Amino acid sequence: MTSFIDIVEISVRAGDGGNGCVSFRRLRNIPRGGPDGGDGGKGGDIVIRVEPQMRTLLDLRYRRKYKAPKGHQGEGARKSGHGGDDVIIKVPPGTIIQDANSGRTLADLISADQEIVIARGGDGGTGNFSFRSATDQAPTKATLGREGEKLDLRLTLKLIADVGLVGLPNAGKSTLLSAVSQARPLIADYPFSTLTPNLAIVRVDEAASFCMVDIPGLIEGAHQGKGLGLQFLQHVERCRVLLIILEVGGEVSARDAYRQLLHELESYSPKLLETPRIVALNKIDIIHDWQQFDSDLLPQDVELHRISAASGEGLAPMMQLLFKKVLESFADEEKPDEIPPYDPLVT
Numbered sequence: 549m550t551s552f553i554d555i556v557e558i559s560v561r562a563g564d565g566g567n568g569c570v571s572f573r574r575l576r577n578i579p580r581g582g583p584d585g586g587d588g589g590k591g592g593d594i595v596i597r598v599e600p601q602m603r604t605l606l607d608l609r610y611r612r613k614y615k616a617p618k619g620h621q622g623e624g625a626r627k628s629g630h631g632g633d634d635v636i637i638k639v640p641p642g643t644i645i646q647d648a649n650s651g652r653t654l655a656d657l658i659s660a661d662q663e664i665v666i667a668r669g670g671d672g673g674t675g676n677f678s679f680r681s682a683t684d685q686a687p688t689k690a691t692l693g694r695e696g697e698k699l700d701l702r703l704t705l706k707l708i709a710d711v712g713l714v715g716l717p718n719a720g721k722s723t724l725l726s727a728v729s730q731a732r733p734l735i736a737d738y739p740f741s742t743l744t745p746n747l748a749i750v751r752v753d754e755a756a757s758f759c760m761v762d763i764p765g766l767i768e769g770a771h772q773g774k775g776l777g778l779q780f781l782q783h784v785e786r787c788r789v790l791l792i793i794l795e796v797g798g799e800v801s802a803r804d805a806y807r808q809l810l811h812e813l814e815s816y817s818p819k820l821l822e823t824p825r826i827v828a829l830n831k832i833d834i835i836h837d838w839q840q841f842d843s844d845l846l847p848q849d850v851e852l853h854r855i856s857a858a859s860g861e862g863l864a865p866m867m868q869l870l871f872k873k874v875l876e877s878f879a880d881e882e883k884p885d886e887i888p889p890y891d892p893l894v895t
Contacts, residue, residue, distance in 0.1 A: 554705040556605045563591025563616035563632035565693025568673035571624035585676040591669025591696040592616030592632030600660040602640035622675040642708040648700040670694035709761035712787035719795040720830040724857035781816045788877040790825040828853045
């Protein structure tokens with residue numbers, strides 16, 4: 549399974565411009581030919597481009613420095629030097645680019661094939677042909693090419709998914725993801741078996757699907773970074789709908805777990821409480837006396853869906869409802885009534 553890397557720092561340097569040329573025509577019938585030195589070529593740019601099939605920043609972890617070629621020097625006969633080739637750095641959708649020193653956000657790359665010139669190559673120098681004048685018919689002046697831009701960058705990946713799974717450790721999120729998709733995350737009967745976010749496509753029917761992300765369980769204080777909570781919470785920030793998974797018979801009651809999760813979401817970003825959400829009570833297959841258990845459930849204003857990720861009970865109608873809410877979120881943005889194609893690699 550591919551490793552998941554969501555924060556990387558790299559250094560980039562665009563190419564320097566080529567120097568201008570000092571040259572004079574040397575022809576048999578023109579003993580004192582005029583200046584003909586050409587301009588230098590522009591240095592190559594550093595371009596960052598979205599690659600829809602990528603899902604991590606792993607490749608950038610092993611190559612931290614990127615340098616574009618210089619522009620070529622100008623030549624005689626007024627020939628300009630060739631420009632340096634651009635260097636393309638590919639990143640997954642949802643990558644935020646920041647200046648590593650100032651923290652200033654330079655770009656937020658979301659759309660497929662979106663790209664940005666993050667460091668521009670230096671302009672080429674000017675050849676002596678351009679310095680000729682009425683008072684100086686034989687200039688010996690040419691300028692050097694300019695340096696390319698240099699930057700230290702921090703790249704942060706915030707996954708783009710339609711539905712985000714949120715819950716305490718061992719609530720059954722990974723089991724649910726494997727039950728409704730082809731994803732096969734690590735599943736175990738102990739907390740923190742999920743250590744990295746998992747993306748998967750959920751097929752509602754032959755013509756309908758949506759993208760779901762499962763993040764590791766949130767512990768108390770996650771919004772302060774406990775249990776790597778900050779790194780995990782950032783991946784539900786872009787989700788259109790949240791699916792909150794509560795556990796039957798867990799160490800924390802469903803009511804208290806719900807309050808804790810809402811507190812962590814709000815503390816990380818109050819906007820997350822504005823995200824449409826569905827609340828599901830998982831592992832209902834182990835409950836035999838609902839009359840006694842109902843007193844532990846959520847307030848009356850919370851619509852609760854009873855499911856069992858292990859047996860599949862209640863999953864199909866809930867997936868249909870999630871799909872409906874995702875469509876509604878697109879409609880609210882005055883977009884087409886179907887989800888644009890999205891084809892991430894399935895874990």
